[in-house]
Amino acid sequence: MMASQSTAKPEPRWVRRKDARPEEITAAALTLFVQRGYANTRLEDVARLSGVSKGTLYLYFANKEDLFKAVVREGLVSPIAEVRGLIDQYEGSAFDLLRMVLHGWWQRIGSTPVSGIPKLILAEARNFPEIAKFYLDEVVRPGLEAIVGIIERGIRAGEFRSVDSRHVAHLVFAPTLLIACWCNSLAPFDPQGMEPLRVIDEHLEMLRRGLAPESTSSQDR
């Protein structure tokens, strides 16, 4: 009899998992924020999706805005670090580095839920200046600078023609933005689909040719 009781699991109303919680919550929040937008996401849904109660959210985040910031920050921190490391160490041709960066972006960000963050930032930057500045300072600027560095290295090495590195850097990233936004907004409604990796490779090929120095064909000019 008593044994039967033990099998009749009293099913605890909740379990204590303090450490895991914040990540589970931000993961759920990221999903919903990306899907529905910040304002349209109910904290109750975030709670449900992360398997906790409404009140529990407030044990880890002061309020909705705070949760949002945590989602963005946390989603970006490790990708940023990784990409930085990647670039700093690399020794090789400038173009190979560009390829590595774009492929790395796809692997670590583009093909993961984190790819939803750009859309979030775009949508909410005006409402959250703090987030906008953070993103500019920690992601955009360093990212652009890295690309500028690569391009200028390529120019100095005679690998690339002389271009306005600053503006070209924007071009290098444009397709990633397109992909990230597309996948998290219109893609679900597009029956044809677009293959991100194909776009990236096509883009790389365009960059290779577009950045090639005039010299090769300089004689026939």
Place this chain on the structure above:
Amino acid sequence: MMASQSTAKPEPRWVRRKDARPEEITAAALTLFVQRGYANTRLEDVARLSGVSKGTLYLYFANKEDLFKAVVREGLVSPIAEVRGLIDQYEGSAFDLLRMVLHGWWQRIGSTPVSGIPKLILAEARNFPEIAKFYLDEVVRPGLEAIVGIIERGIRAGEFRSVDSRHVAHLVFAPTLLIACWCNSLAPFDPQGMEPLRVIDEHLEMLRRGLAPESTSSQDR
């Protein structure tokens, strides 16, 4: 009669015709939707900005969602028509056509308030499938097809190398998306700034070189 009227009334020469109301309202709504996002925009603010009362909005639009759809539709209708006409008539090199399209985009969309619409669509597509489909059917698909057509014309004419026209078409538009989104989200927080036209021209140059036929044909240049 008309003469007498014009002399008597010290009123502005063209009084706001009641027919103009809807456009004034959608214009105000576009501004606010782009600035703050759909959910975060209060109809009261739209009313104030367009100089009418809250109740008046409901004389022209059934509800907030309806207003939103009108904003998007209306913002896109004439640009779409113009670009179509542009392409259909044009006779000239494929690349010149690309240049014309991108410059035209900047003039008619990129540098106007309408440039905020892509951001709106990205942010709200998931919440408004109808809008998403409309945008896909009326803007994205026709736009891509037009570009695909241009590219394939160029390939057939030996002006461009042979590429996956579908995916390259995405690349052609990517920088416009970048610019449109950037200007309506992060640009206000970026002290450095980015010059859209410079980016577009740099992009065109990259396209010219990147699409140029294989260097085997470099001597025949």
Place this chain on the structure above:
Amino acid sequence: MMASQSTAKPEPRWVRRKDARPEEITAAALTLFVQRGYANTRLEDVARLSGVSKGTLYLYFANKEDLFKAVVREGLVSPIAEVRGLIDQYEGSAFDLLRMVLHGWWQRIGSTPVSGIPKLILAEARNFPEIAKFYLDEVVRPGLEAIVGIIERGIRAGEFRSVDSRHVAHLVFAPTLLIACWCNSLAPFDPQGMEPLRVIDEHLEMLRRGLAPESTSSQDR
């Protein structure tokens, strides 16, 4: 037929009465705040009691705190003015003036809902420093000063013995505080009851005798 129509009132969902509203609301709020305390009063109840909807409250008051302040301020404004006028004009013996002030207090405050305000202030002063200061500056200080003035006039005129007017002024008001608080808190539970006017008159008699000049002058009375 028409008569029947008039009886078949379509019963409008609400009526427009912009001007009357604020007072109706503060009156209801005063009642409930006094009865249940600030924190324990639900705005929904205030709304119901004043015959409006929850949202309507926010047309007139920014939030609960604002409503609270309005209740206090509004409840005090006219009594303050009246008492001031009363004292300023009066010409007569100091004691008669004291009597007039205390009786006036009973008529205009003590026996009205406004008598609940002292209790409210006491209970919430610490939570609303602004209100505390307002009450001190606009009610307590002027009130005490008025009493001090009367007492000192009486002393100068030989009508009162020489006392510490400042501290005696507190004593003059103490019974009104007792009455105001008692009636709005314990009175409903006390079967015996206490008659405010009796207490006031007994108090006046004590004041008359307690303030009478030293008995040296008893013979000349």
Place this chain on the structure above:
Amino acid sequence: MMASQSTAKPEPRWVRRKDARPEEITAAALTLFVQRGYANTRLEDVARLSGVSKGTLYLYFANKEDLFKAVVREGLVSPIAEVRGLIDQYEGSAFDLLRMVLHGWWQRIGSTPVSGIPKLILAEARNFPEIAKFYLDEVVRPGLEAIVGIIERGIRAGEFRSVDSRHVAHLVFAPTLLIACWCNSLAPFDPQGMEPLRVIDEHLEMLRRGLAPESTSSQDR
């Protein structure tokens, strides 16, 4: 080694006995209830202030209301007993007894945290009828009766003039209420300050004179 432990322990000489817990908790609760009001006091703060955890409160008190009642009851029990004893034993003039009671009140209640209880009662009586009745039965009524007794003893002894002892009893206590409430609400915001003992002494003097039999001056009347 172990021996050294016993000597090593730099612990306080008398560790907080678990029996002391409830008192520590009610003391903390009294402070906070008086400061912020019942509803506005978070049990978490009571817990923190009394150095225990939130859950521990529930080992000693069934719930917040229970804690509140304990605070009131406990705060009043010993003062009541003391004052009773004081009065019962006393042999002396009625006025001296009044003086003793009021001075005793100041020493044992007025100048201690317990002085906050009247404010609490006033503020919450309507919400806690049980408390109201308890306070009426155990504090107000006995207190008034005691004063009534003293006054009537004085009258019988020819020490006091003939007054309505019941209502005058209220007057005797009024200044204590004023002081108790003042100190726990407006005093912190009043730069001038009021000296409770001065008020009490002034009050006693007013009582002495106000209650004096007509006889002294009866001849000159």
Place this chain on the structure above:
DNA sequence: TATGAATGAGGATTCATTCAT
């Protein structure tokens, strides 16, 4: 048509209370 006062459903947030540890 045009207005804006009034409505009330919806969602963020708080905090007394429970309970696994």
Place this chain on the structure above:
DNA sequence: TATGAATGAATCCTCATTCAT
């Protein structure tokens, strides 16, 4: 006993929408 993470009912407040004027 003691803890504090977890819960969810309760309440403030917002704002799309309605409708008397």
